[in-house]
Amino acid sequence: MNVLIIGSGAREHALAWKLSQSEYAEKIFVAPGNAGTSVFHTNASIDIHDFEELAKFATDFNIMMVVVGSENALVEGIHDYFQETEYLKHILVVGPKKAGALLEGSKDFCKSFLQRYNIPTARYQTFTEDNYRDAVEYLRHHSYPVVLKADGLAAGKGVIIAQNFDEAIDTLESMLRNQKFGKAGSKVVIEEFLVGIEVSVFILTDGREYVLLPEAKDYKRIGEGDTGLNTGGMGAISPVPFVDDVFMQKVKERVIEPTIKGLQAENIDYTGFLFIGLMNVNGEPYVIEYNVRLGDPETEAILPRIKSDLFELFLALHDHKLGSFQLEVDPRTAATVFLVSGGYPEGFDKGKEISGLDRVDADTLVFHAGTKRVDDKILSNGGRVIAVTALGENLEAALAKANAAAETINWSDRYYRRDIGFDLQRLPTA
Template identity: 85%
Template sequence: MNVLIIGSGAREHAIAWKLSQSEYCDKVFVAPGNAGTSDFHTNASIDIHNFEELAKFACDFNIMMVVVGPENALVEGIHDYFQNSEYLKHILVVGPTKAGAMLEGSKDFCKAFFSRHNIPTARYQTFTEATYRDAVEYLRNHSYPAVLKADGLAAGKGVIIAQTFDEAIDALEDLLRNKKFGNAGSKVVIEEYLQGIEVSVFILTDGKEYVLLPEAKDYKRIGEADAGLNTGGMGAVSPVPFADDAFMQKVKDRVITPTLTGLQQDNIPYTGFLFIGLMNVNGDPYVIEYNVRLGDPETEAIIPRIKSDLFELFRALHDHKLGSFKLEIDPRTAATVFLVSGGYPEGFEKGKVITGLENVDKDVLVFHAGTKIVNDKLINNGGRVIAVTALGDTLEEALAKANKAAETITWQNRYYRRDIGFDLRTIKAGI
């Protein structure tokens, strides 16, 4: 069977790498892909927003399964496009319809869903430019830190944690009046700051049954010790030490089950991954957000831990047999470190030659993101460029191997965090 993966990041590279191991996959295509996916898959130079071209490609190459990586295509309705076409509706699209994708496409919609279905989350209110003065008064009486979120998609960068009232007003001005994130900031969600530690939980679901995937913790800030600006993600580890059976049972009972019940009650069809961003607050899970696809860089940490055939997992999704699917997980720890272009997440230069890949230890996985081949040379072509993932019997072993690989790969002004997993090492030590 031929499979089409939509996207160009390290997440899509990891999914392609895993699917290619299945005896049931004849050919894996990636649109548009990157330099890494071109090594052992076929890249298709198609804009992921051009549904007509993607549909034509699916027909021409007898695609039977489409796995959607990025959220934008889902929010724009790629699943609906395939579903509403007579000659495409037989294709399994792994990713929700536009209605389901609203859980990520609008923070306000998502928070209302939480409230409606009694899913634990931070208290909040939503404001627009028309209610700007109300937002100012709300912030004046708010406790700090306070969290301000652009309502729409902002590439993982639309969240500001304001430490003071003045910082909050500056952020509000940027979002609502200066349109820092364009239409994504036409509404702003202001919510209480939850004190705790984050964990990313993932399920694959048909809207009724689900399979729980390995959890992970990602690191969003550009600087070490979680300092500086938010990014798309600087690294991840899986498993997460505090996500033990007791905590995960709370997640199932208080979050996953009411989420699926809520989707059914609201008549929202859902077929695909659901990423549940949680905060562990004194042992209790609170939902920060939903994402309607796998996370990046979490995917690069959790996919290598899945020992089961990923294609068979998707087939169970198609056949509504997720409830009986037994997922086999590697008990080892995976650590992912992202190498980024100097200056990211703000201005950075492209076109720098990347070297050192051939010297990375053979048991370390290298997933490409912002890479491109020009004149037979590998160059950086984005902010986040390469993710390296290592498995180890301990967190320390996995991190040491991943950091060694990150040090080996280089280009002008490349940067990576050397402290991924720093907080989990403290937890593990019982401090």
């Protein structure tokens, strides 16, 4: 069966790598892909927003499964497009329809959904430019720090933690009045700051049954010690030491099961991954956000730990047999470190030649993100450029291997955090 993966990052490279291990995946195409996906798979130079062209490609190349990595395509309704087009509706699309994608596409919708189904989350209010003065008064009397979120998609950068009133007002003005995030910031969700440790939980669901995937913890800040601006992700660790059976039982009962019941209650047809961003507050799970696809860089940490055939898991999704699927997981620790362009997440240069890829240890995985191939050279082509993942018997061993690989790969002005997992090393193992 031929598979089309939609996206161009390290997440899509990891999905292609994992699916290629299945005997059932005959040909794997990635649209638009990157230099890494072009090595063993076929890239299709198609804009992920061009559904008509993607549909033509799917027909021309006998695609039977579409795996949507990009949240933008899901929010714009790619699943709906395939389902509503007669000659495409037989294709299995892994990713929710537009109604389900709103869980990520609108922070306001997400928060109201959580409230409706009594799922633990931070207290919040939503504001627009029309009630800007109300937002100012709300912030004037709020405790600090406080979290401000652009309502729509902002490439992982639309969440700002303001430490004081002045910083909060500056952020509010930049979002609502100066349109820092464009239409994504036409609404701003202001919510209380939760003190705890973040963890990302993932399920694959058909809207009724689900398979729980390995959890991970990612690191968003650009600077070591979790300082500086938010990014799309600088690294990830899986498993997470504090996620024991007791904590996960709370997550299942208080978060996952009410979420699925909520999807059913609202007649939301949901077929795909659901990423649940959680805060562990004194052992209690609170939902920070939903994403309607796998996370990046978490994908690069969790997929190497999944021993089961990913293609078979997707078939179980299609056949509504997730309840009986037994997922096999590698008990070892995976550590992912992202190499980024100098200046990211703000201004950065592209087109820098990357060296050292051929010197990385064979048992360390290299997933491309912002790269392109020109003749026999691999060049940087984005802010986040390369993710390296290593497996080890413990966190320290995995990190040592991942950091060694990161040091081996180089280009002008490349940067990576050397402290991924620093906070987890101080925690007891579950």
